[in-house]
Amino acid sequence: MAQIFPKWTNQVPRKILIGLIVVLNALVFGVWYFFSPEYTDVGYAPEQPVPYSHKLHVDQLGLDCQYCHTSVTESKQANIPATQTCMNCHNQIKTDSENLALVRESWETGKSIEWIRVHNLADYAYFNHSAHVSVGVGCESCHGRVDKMEVVYQAEPLSMSWCLDCHREPEKYIRPVDEVTTMGYKVENQLELGRALVDKQNIHAPTYCQGCHY
Amino acid sequence: MSKYQYVPEPALVKGDHDFASLTRLVTDINLRPTPKAWYLCMIGANALLMVMVVAIGYLIWEGTGIWGLNNPVGWGWAIINFVWWVGIGHAGTLISAILFLFRQDWRTAINRFAEAMTIFAVMCAGIFPAIHVGRIWAIYWVFPIPNQMAMWPNFNSPLLWDVFAVSTYFTVSLLFWYVGLVPDLATIRDRATDKIRKVTYGIFALGWTGSNRHWWNYEKAYMILAGLATPLVLSVHTIVSFDFAVSMIPGWHTTIFPPYFVAGAIFSGFAMVLTLMIVARKIYGMKDIMTDNHMEKMNIVILVTGSMVGFAYMMEFFIAWYSGVEYEKAIFMLRATGPYAWAYWAMMTCNVLSPQFFWFKKLRRSVGFTFFISIVVNIGMWFERFVITVTSLANDYLPSSWDYYSPTIWDVLTYVGTFGLFFTMFLLFLRFLPMVALAEIKAVIPQADPHNYDEETGEFHKPKVEVPKPQSEKV
Numbered sequence: 001m002a003q004i005f006p007k008w009t010n011q012v013p014r015k016i017l018i019g020l021i022v023v024l025n026a027l028v029f030g031v032w033y034f035f036s037p038e039y040t041d042v043g044y045a046p047e048q049p050v051p052y053s054h055k056l057h058v059d060q061l062g063l064d065c066q067y068c069h070t071s072v073t074e075s076k077q078a079n080i081p082a083t084q085t086c087m088n089c090h091n092q093i094k095t096d097s098e099n100l101a102l103v104r105e106s107w108e109t110g111k112s113i114e115w116i117r118v119h120n121l122a123d124y125a126y127f128n129h130s131a132h133v134s135v136g137v138g139c140e141s142c143h144g145r146v147d148k149m150e151v152v153y154q155a156e157p158l159s160m161s162w163c164l165d166c167h168r169e170p171e172k173y174i175r176p177v178d179e180v181t182t183m184g185y186k187v188e189n190q191l192e193l194g195r196a197l198v199d200k201q202n203i204h205a206p207t208y209c210q211g212c213h214y
Numbered sequence: 215m216s217k218y219q220y221v222p223e224p225a226l227v228k229g230d231h232d233f234a235s236l237t238r239l240v241t242d243i244n245l246r247p248t249p250k251a252w253y254l255c256m257i258g259a260n261a262l263l264m265v266m267v268v269a270i271g272y273l274i275w276e277g278t279g280i281w282g283l284n285n286p287v288g289w290g291w292a293i294i295n296f297v298w299w300v301g302i303g304h305a306g307t308l309i310s311a312i313l314f315l316f317r318q319d320w321r322t323a324i325n326r327f328a329e330a331m332t333i334f335a336v337m338c339a340g341i342f343p344a345i346h347v348g349r350i351w352a353i354y355w356v357f358p359i360p361n362q363m364a365m366w367p368n369f370n371s372p373l374l375w376d377v378f379a380v381s382t383y384f385t386v387s388l389l390f391w392y393v394g395l396v397p398d399l400a401t402i403r404d405r406a407t408d409k410i411r412k413v414t415y416g417i418f419a420l421g422w423t424g425s426n427r428h429w430w431n432y433e434k435a436y437m438i439l440a441g442l443a444t445p446l447v448l449s450v451h452t453i454v455s456f457d458f459a460v461s462m463i464p465g466w467h468t469t470i471f472p473p474y475f476v477a478g479a480i481f482s483g484f485a486m487v488l489t490l491m492i493v494a495r496k497i498y499g500m501k502d503i504m505t506d507n508h509m510e511k512m513n514i515v516i517l518v519t520g521s522m523v524g525f526a527y528m529m530e531f532f533i534a535w536y537s538g539v540e541y542e543k544a545i546f547m548l549r550a551t552g553p554y555a556w557a558y559w560a561m562m563t564c565n566v567l568s569p570q571f572f573w574f575k576k577l578r579r580s581v582g583f584t585f586f587i588s589i590v591v592n593i594g595m596w597f598e599r600f601v602i603t604v605t606s607l608a609n610d611y612l613p614s615s616w617d618y619y620s621p622t623i624w625d626v627l628t629y630v631g632t633f634g635l636f637f638t639m640f641l642l643f644l645r646f647l648p649m650v651a652l653a654e655i656k657a658v659i660p661q662a663d664p665h666n667y668d669e670e671t672g673e674f675h676k677p678k679v680e681v682p683k684p685q686s687e688k689v
Contacts, residue, residue, distance in 0.1 A: 004403070004416045013420065028359055036362035161364030 038157040045153035046116040050102050058147040058183070065139050065146070065181040072139075076128045080115050083107050118152050119143070125160075125212050135201045136177045138185055141166070147183040163212070167205035171195045174203065226320055227659045229502040236503075236659070240650045241402050243498055245411070251497075252645060259637035266631020269624055270345055278348040280624045287607045287619040292346035294599040295629050297454055298482070299339030300380060301475075301595060304447060305483025306332025307387055310394070311443035314436075320511055322654040323503045326398075327494070328487045329391040330647070334639040335486070336384045338632040343376070345628075372456035379453040383446050390439045396422050397432065397653040451479040458602065464541040465549070465606035468533065474526035478595060481519035481565070484512050485591035492585045494644065503650055506579050513578040516591065520569030523598075527566065545606055553618055554605045557597050564594020 033039060057063045066072060068081035083106040090100055106113045119142075121127050133139075140146065144155025156162060166173045171194030179185050187193055197203075206212070231239070273280060283290045306329040313321040344353050356377045358367050367374045400422035403415035422428055455475035458466035488509065495504040534546040549558050568590045571577045578584070609616050643649070656662060667674055 004412050005421070010421070032360045032362075038362065157362065159362040161362050164364045 036157065037159040037162075041154055041159075042157050043153055044118060045151045046118065048116055048151070049113055050115075051099050051151075054146045054149045054152060072129045072133045074130050076130065078129045083113060118154055119158065121158060125163075126214065127212070133180055134177065135203055136174045136180060136197055137166070138173075138175050138180050138182065140183055140185065141173050145183055164207060167207050167211075170203050170205050171198050174198060174201075177201075223319075224507055225660065226323065226505075226507075227503055227655065228505050231502060231659060232661050233656050233659075236656060237401060237405070237652060239500070239502070240648050240652050241398075241405055243644070244402055244646060244648060245405060248645065252641065256638070256641050259634050259641055262631055262634025263638050264631075264634070265627050266341075266634050269627040269631050270341070272624065273345055273628070274350055278346065280622060282619060282621040282625055284617050284619060286610060286615050286617050287604055289603050289607060290619060291621050291625040291629055292342045293457075294596065294603050295632065296339050296342035296346075297475075297599045297603075298592075298596050299335045299342075299632065300454055301451060301479035301482045301599075302486045302592070303332040303335035303339065303383075303387075303483065304451060304476070304479035305487045306330070306335075307383070307390075307443050307447045308480055308483065309487070310390055311440040312447060314440045315444060319658045320508055322651050322658055323505070323508055324487060324491060324512075325654070326391075326394065326647075326651045327491060327504075327649050328483075329387060329394070330640065330643045330649075331487060331490060332387050332483075333384070333391060334636050334643075335483075336380065336387065337639065338636050340380060340384070341632060341635075343373075343380075372453065372460045375453045376457055379446075379450045383450045386439065386443050386446055390436075390443055393432070393435050393439060394651055394654070395647065396420055397424065398648040398651065400424065401652060402648065447480075448476055451475040458606075463606045463610060464539070465530075465545040465602065468530065470526055470529055470533070474523065474529075477519045477522035477526065478565075478598060481516060481523055481569075482592050482595035484515050484519070485588040485595075488512055488516075488584055488588040489592070490640070492581060492588070494649065498644070498649070500650065503655060506581070509581070509584055510575075510578045513572045513584055513587075516587075517569050517572040520565060520572075520591070524566035527562065541611060545609060548609050549601060549605045552605065552609065554601060554608070557601050558605070561594050561597035561601050564590050565598060568594065 058065070068085050069078045070081070071077060071079040083103055086100075086103050087107050090097075090103060094100060095104075102113055105111075132142075142156055142158075144153075146152065171191055174194045174197045175182075175185055175187075176193075176197065227236070281290055281292070306325075309321050309328040310325045314325075344350060347353055355365055356367060356374065367377075396419060399415050400419040403412055403419050406412045406415060452472035452475065455471035459468060459471035461467060491504055492509070495501055531546050531550075534542040549555070568587050571583070571587065604619050608619050665675075
């Protein structure tokens with residue numbers, strides 16, 4: 001009987017099997033790595049309508065976060081400041097700046113500046129700024145060193161596992177409430193202090209589904 | 215002469231078949247041009263399959279709200295159909311693995327057929343757990359895949375065990391089926407005259423030449439897979455029953471569930487094999503291979519497992535009373551007399567009463583009657599799952615939350631549609647694969663054991679075949 005297949009086909013099943021194992025593993029690794037917010041979202045730095053520099057205002061001029069983001073201790077949202085807040089100073093200084101044209105226009109017309117949101121949580125995850133800020137989760141813990149950012153970018157993945165890192169072990173990250181807006185906060189005895197703070201603030205960070213999804 | 219006499223088993227293959235005629239009988243079906251009737255059946259099956267696709271498409275679009283689920287009854291037809299299809303799938307592995315290990319040679323006539331049915335039934339079953347989650351795009355959460363959510367399957371949950379049990383079962387069944395197919399695929403490859411068939415069957419025959427070495431490997435692989443599949447026959451439906459039994463709903467939380475589910479599964483699986491076998495053997499002229507003796511043996515299995523199921527139903531009632539648990543008692547009284555009493559008594563009639571007819575040999579060997587009962591049994595087994603799932607949920611601890619469950623048209627269409635998938639797959643199987651394990655059945659015909667040489671003198675005789683007489687009616 002004539003051969004149907006050439007000789008090289010003898011190796012095909014083995015190659016397919018090995019290839020399949022490689023491909024499946026690559027697939028799982030690929031989804032795990034490339035589909036994670038750590039890969040897709042970290043570093044997102046949209047160009048804002050007004051080239052506001054946190055580095056200039058916070059690092060050099062020493063503004064506190066809460067000078068502009070006033071609602072963080074009371075509200076679910078950390079507000080973007082109204083044009084009024086900008087104009088507190090900018091009706092005095094840099095009044096002719098090209099960069100501030102949009103701010104002045106907004107001030108005259110009463111129409112808000114359309115800032116582009118950088119940190120965006122999914123709608124199905126409930127997040128409350130006041131709940132975190134008022135028990136001592138520092139701004140920089142989630143937003144990174146904003147004082148070093150010329151343009152604000154997303155410094156942390158904001159993924160569920162990233163949330164859980166802290167919810168499971170808050171003592172590793174918690175700080176005294178009056179240090180919340182400090183940038184570059186560091187203490188020697190973080191764990192010791194953290195445990196004391198967790199006890200003091202009576203922190204029970206939820207790790208069950210309904211803690212955030214409801 | 216001892217009191218007991220050796221009575222030979224009746225011949226497993228009827229008619230005067232030799233190796234060549236068996237090969238022709240089985241593989242001509244795959245090699246001849248496709249009959250018109252097959253196309254007609256395929257159109258019907260495909261139409262049903264489309265019904266399923268539409269029903270599932272609408273479900274994904276609109277959500278599980280299109281089903282008849284209500285507040286206390288969060289598990290409706292989806293879980294019923296899942297358990298029903300998985301149960302049907304049990305016959306294949308029982309026939310192929312357990313009966314193989316027990317050297318029940320009669321299995322060779324129906325094992326290919328039953329295993330195919332198993333695989334297609336498990337495919338139908340697998341659809342329901344996948345779609346019933348509502349957000350089907352999140353179904354990969356049931357698998358332990360590393361992800362950014364730090365989500366890991368809950369290994370305390372029987373629903374997760376179920377995912378592994380059913381997928382393992384499917385994989386092993388598929389491998390078992392395929393290993394058995396290899397020599398027969400080679401037979402078709404060798405008989406095929408056109409290039410396309412030669413190549414296609416050739417690829418799947420894996421270069422089988424029938425050498426001694428090939429057979430040695432084959433036998434070992436088959437034996438190992440049979441050994442692996444045997445515990446699965448018991449484990450899969452045990453774990454399916456855990457979906458219910460591990461919870462604390464009255465009527466579900468009972469230790470009798472695992473054996474009772476396994477018995478029920480084999481019961482319904484054999485009934486489904488019979489339904490299909492009776493039709494297929496008539497259409498394809500396989501009465502010589504799938505004989506009335508096979509049918510009778512399967513009917514005995516149905517009688518035994520049906521009685522086991524009946525015993526379990528009574529035991530549930532007994533324990534409900536004997537345990538003294540108020541809620542358990544209440545739920546069983548409600549099953550028999552409450553709003554779903556119609557379903558309960560349908561189940562009792564179909565599952566407990568109907569197989570009892572098989573005490574009579576005449577009825578066991580009656581083709582028409584067996585066909586009828588095989589369908590009745592599967593209706594009954596569907597009602598069993600309906601009764602278990604719905605009655606316990608509809609009337610649980612808190613009477614103020616009781617509600618009556620009824621399905622919507624989408625529940626019905628999805629269920630009916632799965633038959634489309636099942637029959638589409640089955641028709642493809644009948645058309646393109648040998649429906650009888652040819653290599654195995656050749657080994658059980660008398661010609662396979664010819665005794666050509668005289669035991670004392672070593673002289674060569676011409677092959678002389680003695681076909682044993684059928685077993686006498688009295689034994």
